Amino acid sequence: MRPVRITAASLVATTLLLLAGCSAEPSGAAAGPGEPVTGGSLTWAVETEPITFNPHQYAQAKTRLLVWNTFEALLTHDDKGGYLPWLASGYQVSPDGRTYTFELRGDVTFTDGTRFDAAAVKANIDQLRTEGYAPTVAAVQLKNLDRVEVKDDTTVVFHLSRPDVLLLDFLSSPQGAQVSPRSLREARNLKAGGPELAGTGPFVLDRYTPGQEVHFRRNPAYHWAPANAGHTGPAYLDEITYRFLKESSVRVGALTSGQVQVIEGVPATDEALISANRNLVLRRGLNSGSAYSYYFNTAHAPFDDPRVRQAFREAVDVPAVLAGVYRDTATRAWSVIGPTSPFYDRTLEGSYGGNAAEANELLDRAGWATRDAQGYRTRDGRRLTVRLVQSAPFVRDRRDVLAQAVQAAVKQSAGIDLQVRLVDQGTATQALADGEYEVFDNSRADTDAGAALNLLLHSTGAINRTGVRSAELDRLLDAGVASTDAAKRTAAYRTLQRRVVIEQALALPLYAPQDQIAAARTVGGIGFEPTAGVPVSAYHLWLAQ
């Protein structure tokens, strides 16, 4: 079990480094950015262009670093899975868990001059519940919200129809970010966002050229950063430009030639090149939420038989597959919950997987005991075939290549025929709607892993494609959101992970999604958001002169 222990140890080390904010400078390297300085303009090449700049419509984890430049939420995450005041100065939860009272800061102004107060918070929630505006938020995050009450200028009360601790996660998420009520009333393209939407953030989005770049300038009046931001007052940088460069080799070239100072999305093949360059630094952060996993459709054969699901899980030598596809830059996942989540159950590590002999024995016992001419297992003359349908627009991190590697692995070790189809979105949705799949792949970057699990595993979950309807799982998931007590929540989610991954084999966790940032050594403040694990906003960055 030695390799496993090394992986686990390095995982813990990585996590600690990330939680510390940034890693130590290697000795003997070129000079670092030194002490923070004010001024300068920075150019950062990003991989993903946001579909929308309205935080309420946020759906791409890759754009989170842009959201927090212009918009802010009532709360923010700390590094232990708890919450810190941001635009709210504090909050109380009633003993029955159904009333959340927020005290708001009284000194915050939106960049269009509108005051931030309790009425503004209510206006945002009202807007989110307006028909045709944000149906997903209304149906998922706000499903247990009854009404919002403005007590006075700086006090706002959320009344819930049933206890739901995920309200706090929502109020610290981009979707819960505060948009100026004037923008909500007057913006022509409210849902698309952009320069006409005002927030309270440390930067103002003043120019957006679709397909090319988005430009922010400093908000000089800003002085309400959360306690864990590392500094107070206005941002260090005068301005920051994010260029959209979809090609990874072009991003790397733009960085090495000094045309941009920071890039994100560094392909595994280029990491060595960056690390070898004394003028550049490379940082990696593991994302929060659910790990990238293959979930099994239990609604019909062959995965209605738990032995077949277990066999599939055991048939894959996950470390070998990841090493082949990601050159040892990927972090193996042991649970559907990401390893940086406070709910992550570390005891699952090393407890299963990569046992071809067991996979074959399980299949023999499940009746798939014969093989056809191509070496695939059969039962009653039917081949053991499972289908994975991937929607091309949403495939990232070379997940199509990973699927081929898994396909080869399960064929070779257990004679399972995994058919991988990379199709357009319409075809994929159709296949999912018709139940024409046995495996579906997913990772979610929610900050609270419970939010992801509710969608994926609850019998009423909005993307429950495993077809699992388990009263016990529902009970555990409900217990996970019924209390603000971290210990109770952790206990519920630990039991849940054990049921899902080990006992019922509903999923095969593969890897923990991560973000990579490469930057010139002159750029300071590069790091990852606590809990979310995605790159921080430009508020933290500075440029050595």
Added chain:
Amino acid sequence: MIRPIARRVLTGVTVLWAAATAAYLALLAAPGDMVDSIIGDGADTPGIRAEIIREWHLDRPAAVQYLDYLWRAARGDLGRSYLLQRPVAEVIGAQLAPTLKLAAAAAGVGVVLALTLALAARRPWARGLSSTVELVLVSTPPFLIGIVLLSIFSFRLGWFPVSGDRGAAALVLPAVTLGLPVAGTLAQVLRDGLDRALEQPFAVTARARGLRESAVLARHALRHALLSGVTMLGWMFGVLAGGTVIIEQVFGRPGLGQVAVQAVGAGDMPVVLAVVVLGAAVFVVINTLADLTYLIIDPRLRRT
């Protein structure tokens, strides 16, 4: 004069209508429905579905939606993008200028280079070299050309910036990348045209009048060769339109190509339809221009 013009306009409108209808039918026939496209990768519950259907009026029969679409398009209303939540006219309008600029610059690079190659090939020793260059240009994928040019002239030498639509310097590499394959094909066509023209009796006559070979080439043969070149204008437009998709991606440029690809991938019907209709409109205009160019090049056609 009125009747030919009216006929052209009518043909143009018919082409546009046919293109819009074909695109509409293709999108209808595509698997998955509009609601799926709009939901995308997000949460999917009956409530969310119902709200989307209400918001976009997707509960009406396809025929009604189609007629409604045609009626609104005829009045210049292209609708709103499902994906980007902006008016389609705005989405496309913002991206049109960078694409046109790129296409025009690439066409310029292509034509000048093609003429140079074709004329250079008149010297026997240059002929083999020229045709080799053409072959390489035609058969190298633009993506690869773009990356190689970027690596040398942007990343290593730092002569040109990598990204965006800012100023002439940023246009050079994308225009060359896109213009090179055009030049390759165009040069071949021109060279063949010149070869054939120089064998014609008028060339013999011209030489007999004592004209130098270069004058025969420039004043007589080139005109004939250009005719076949002009016939390629429609083709060139196709190459340029298709090529911008890759060029925009590699060089981080704004433009219609990326918008179109994203819209097709996400089933963003209003944007796809608008791009198709716009493409058809440009095609009609280009071919009309080509017809007019014939008249300028070949005076014999003016008499009919």
